[in-house]
Amino acid sequence: MKKMITGGLIATASDLYEADILIENGKIVQIGKNLSADGAEIVDAAGKYVFPGGIDPHTHLDMPFNNTVTDDDWKSGTIAAAFGGTTTILDFCLTAGEEKLAPAVEKWHEKANGNSVIDYGFHLMITDLTPETEAELPLLLEREGITSIKVFMAYAKEFQASDRTLFKAFKIAKDMDAVVMVHCENGSVIDELVEEARQAGQTAPIYHALTRPAEVEGEATKRAIELAHIAGAKLYVVHVTCKEALDEIINAREKGYDVYGETCPPYLTLDQSALAQPGFEGAKYVWSPPLRPKYHQEHLWNALKAKQLQTIGSDQCSFSFNGKKRLGINDFSKIPNGGPFIEDRFSILYSEGVAKGRISIHDFVDMISTSAAKIFGLYPQKGTIAIGSDADIVIFDPAVKREISADTHHMNVDYNPYEGWEVTGEPISVLVRGEYVIKNRQFVGALGSGRYIRRAVQPATAEQINV
Ligand code: URP
Ligand code: ZN
Ligand code: ZN
Numbered sequence: 127m128k129k130m131i132t133g134g135l136i137a138t139a140s141d142l143y144e145a146d147i148l149i150e151n152g153k154i155v156q157i158g159k160n161l162s163a164d165g166a167e168i169v170d171a172a173g174k175y176v177f178p179g180g181i182d183p184h185t186h187l188d189m190p191f192n193n194t195v196t197d198d199d200w201k202s203g204t205i206a207a208a209f210g211g212t213t214t215i216l217d218f219c220l221t222a223g224e225e226k227l228a229p230a231v232e233k234w235h236e237k238a239n240g241n242s243v244i245d246y247g248f249h250l251m252i253t254d255l256t257p258e259t260e261a262e263l264p265l266l267l268e269r270e271g272i273t274s275i276k277v278f279m280a281y282a283k284e285f286q287a288s289d290r291t292l293f294k295a296f297k298i299a300k301d302m303d304a305v306v307m308v309h310c311e312n313g314s315v316i317d318e319l320v321e322e323a324r325q326a327g328q329t330a331p332i333y334h335a336l337t338r339p340a341e342v343e344g345e346a347t348k349r350a351i352e353l354a355h356i357a358g359a360k361l362y363v364v365h366v367t368c369k370e371a372l373d374e375i376i377n378a379r380e381k382g383y384d385v386y387g388e389t390c391p392p393y394l395t396l397d398q399s400a401l402a403q404p405g406f407e408g409a410k411y412v413w414s415p416p417l418r419p420k421y422h423q424e425h426l427w428n429a430l431k432a433k434q435l436q437t438i439g440s441d442q443c444s445f446s447f448n449g450k451k452r453l454g455i456n457d458f459s460k461i462p463n464g465g466p467f468i469e470d471r472f473s474i475l476y477s478e479g480v481a482k483g484r485i486s487i488h489d490f491v492d493m494i495s496t497s498a499a500k501i502f503g504l505y506p507q508k509g510t511i512a513i514g515s516d517a518d519i520v521i522f523d524p525a526v527k528r529e530i531s532a533d534t535h536h537m538n539v540d541y542n543p544y545e546g547w548e549v550t551g552e553p554i555s556v557l558v559r560g561e562y563v564i565k566n567r568q569f570v571g572a573l574g575s576g577r578y579i580r581r582a583v584q585p586a587t588a589e590q591i592n593v
Pocket of ligand 2: 309364365414415
């Protein structure tokens, strides 16, 4: 089946030009002016941007966490992602509490298989390494085409790994050219601060932010950087929120360390005052690391612009406000951590970034798609518009103004942290491997059409792949 995208302005991480795109069997086979259609279905993109599909490197769909399970599963989560312009997600496969790793991956395949409407891969999350799992890990990564391991330095009662486990993960990753993604917060210190607050009767949502100060993120970031360096491994710091952590990343990169950094839409656009709203309202904004005082935002935007941070993850981890968030109605430390961002990641970044002149259109494509593809072994199959690449494409109208609302979003939660925000631009049609998933703002995809993507390891350094 052939399709021809005509008349659009193609925007990649490096180029901006008007051309047609011919798609055959899910791949881009020709790019040029006035291509002949030859029976191809025409996709009219005149007046629109044609972007490579978004790659979201950080999602938690249908994940057990904080005594409950995230509200978006692989069906609602990937449909919402597609509406938002994302065509591939990399989700965290949880192995906590499992004696062997392979059954955990099997479980994740079962969740996604038959439900995902976009392509996907997994990161393998490690909490502990026994002699058995240590031996199993490299074999499993290779068998599954998984090129990234995730380790938490926080959530002391649930996911937190010891420094020893973290270091072992770095050593295994080094041997395999894999990358280790780390949640950098000092979980033990946070636990102590949380206990102090609870003892003092401080129960409101704002104490979530006050018991997780930026210093604990900065300290853990530095520790992760040094441990990765000793092991000679690549480090990807997830959800960077603050100057303290940024300074460590910038410093390490200046020294030539292979350290990548991700931030997320809320850290660029919302601030700590959201948690201080009256009553329980602040629970809508409880995730970790927490929102910071506003001045951190400027540091994050500047770091993105300077390519000191490379990617934007959604950290999709949704819990309804009138549902699971209420587990913490009397105690901030029991509010499930996480927010719904898979759908608005792309548009918030375009609107707050490109439309407001903070970043260029190339920076936008790079951080929303290309850099993640390079770091996680998807490039050039995904993450760009080039001959031979998968035809994962977003037709984006930059002129539309629209309001974000839980009434119209597609995520399975009853609130949106951006409720009432006006954004510029909207994904109008979204194709995955040449097939429409969203056509003229309507979902036309099929459950289960998303494919599991085996990834290739990336032996090159950050400098060599220009990220
Ligand atoms: O609060 C958050 N971010 N929830 C998801 C788990 C994590 O830390 O990434
Ligand atoms: Zn995290
Ligand atoms: Zn996360």
